[in-house]
Amino acid sequence: MPGNFLTTRLDAVLAWGRKFSLFHYPYVTACCGMEYMSAACAHFDIDRFGAGWTRFSPRQSDLLLVVGTIAQKLAPVLKTVYDQMTEPKWVIAFGACTVSGGIYDNYAVVQGVDRIIPVDIYIPGCPPRPEMVLDGLLKLQEKIKTQGQDWRWKKKTS
Amino acid sequence: MTSRLQARARPESLLLNMGPSHPAMHGTIRIMLELDGERILNSEVEVGYLHRGFEKTCENRTWFNLLIYTDRLNYVSPLINNLGYVMTVEKLLGLEVPERAQWIRVLMSELSRVSDHLTCLAAMAMECGAFTVFLYKMKAREFLWDVIEQTTGARMTTSYIRVGGVRADLHPDFEAGVRRGVAETRRVLKDVRGLLDKNKIFLGRTRDIAVMTPENAVAYGWTGPCLRSTGIAYDVRRAQPYLTYDRLDFEIPVGERGDNFDRYLVRMREMEQSLRIIEQCLKPLARTAKAPTGLEPAEAIRAARARRPEQPVRLSPNLEGSEKAVYPEIMAGDKRYVVPPKEDAYTTIEGLIAHFKQFMKGHGLRPPKGEAYFSVEGGNGELGFYIVSDGSDRPYRLHLRAPCFHVVAALEELIRGRYVADVIPTFGSMNMIGGELDR
């Protein structure tokens, strides 16, 4: 069934709802966690973008914020947490270590979180300034806005 | 894979896993609990989830380059880690640091220490449910980080304290920034003490919980605020003064009972003492600012081809503070170990060669063969670096004596017999920092 006026309007409404009420799961491990705390608190407030609510359960969150270095030992845990999240879900790789392993190119660190899970937005920096975090969040909101629904279930299978 | 706890657990008890991804596990620790209802019979703490190969990486980086890795150890007080590493190398080299650089180092260390304690207690209070305290303390931390950023260029991972001194002089407006930061922090501390000190819920969760006796603390190798909360007044700044700490007037707060509340209170009082130290540092560091003048670097290089230019060179904004006029006050003058001032590198051949040799592979900073151990007072206790040098441009072995490693080693014993809910404030009061614990 091709997209028509009603489905695109519905898409827009759903996207609006989703992007302004992102419940994030802060998978915090290392130094970037300090900048995450700064971004979440009063000076740089992510709550004004609707993403203020931290849900510490993967089932209740839709944004996995991978903050800080992921060690090889921790990789299966990250995969489990990602798998437990329900659709629709997005992933932000926060910090150089999650983007590409950062300054740690050795036996113990995963060279970028995208080797394990798909990533939507990459925020570079070591650690990224809170303004960069907010910029990344806004970019994610843009992405959600342009993401349509998969209406194929409405198609007749013939 | 069966853990030791699982293998030994009684069949009727409940096994509960906390972490490694858990809001109150500070990111990266896993505590497995054997429960009888809500009471903990046994526990096993598993670390290593943030092991980033720091020690091995340092064997493969030059002495100058590995400074960035030290920032990321105890990432809430990065300047103190820089300081610990740099002072150990200076011990190996026998290098004397100029006085102004020493005062700047003390100021930066204390700013870092206050932000460490602010973060630790903010997280501890938030995990107990006091979210307001978290927001207030983060607000205060921002003012301190603004001061640090003004001078060093970065809020957190600064790599500012270098071998021989510091990277740049303080920003001309630093005094106003510091006074504002100190005033805000004092206000926040007063508010937080009003919120938590006599708060029945907070006291109920922390008073007489996880009591540590002084003998046991020493047996575990505890140092820092956690040791001082048990009553033993050991502080590296007092016991073996380094930099200018012997000229400063500050007290060492000591607790009585060694419980969670004492660990909280010792940190609060230590912050007040650190703010006192910061104010005392302002006087020796006061100086009137001078506007930078002179030739642009490109012009100066062109002019230097003919003859040495008499006019000073105006450096680009990211090199502010490291002008030649102030360089002798912030960096030691030993050409073998210290990068020469930029103006020399731009305009004289000797300066250029000296600069080049510092960064050429196989050259540069090369301490003589030997080993040294030096410790500074980190946010968590005695932060020691044991460095073995073989005379080459990279360390042969660099080992970090992480203070929170020993503190967390006692966690299993401290939570035995307590309730599940007691794990949170106990663990929070220990200030485990993953970067330092797991290296």
Place this chain on the structure above:
Amino acid sequence: MEKEDILTVLRTAFPADVLETSAPFGDPVALVRPASLLEIMTFLKAGPRGFTMLLDLTCVDYPDRPERFEMVYHVFALEGCRRLRLKASLPAADPSIASLSGLWKNADWLEREVYDMFGVRFEGHPNLQRLFMYDGFEGHPLRKDYPLRRRQPRLPMRPES
């Protein structure tokens, strides 16, 4: 001087076991025979002026030497702020030394770390398992012959570009 005293005391008490003493940069250092480590440590810890705290315990790998692994112990006495560094050299084949977990409680985790990173075994250790690396990790990372960038992933991963 305090520092010379402790080295003299050690040499007098254990003439056959203290192989070498020195004080580089002012830190007293004693090289001891590994077999007598536990005895020496018990002696150092005992008494009112004993070294009550084990500050640190680590190992250094010298692959060119016949005694490849050098264990380094830092002990500390709160009273008087006295420090002492003890070293013991272990052979490359099956390095093992007595565990200090009976004397100091933090030796437990410190020795686990050394076992994990270097492969040195500690006799009498209650739970000698890896501390930082995961079960199933092969090799001992801090040894000089372990390559820095060797990858041992726990999960199938997308290949590096």
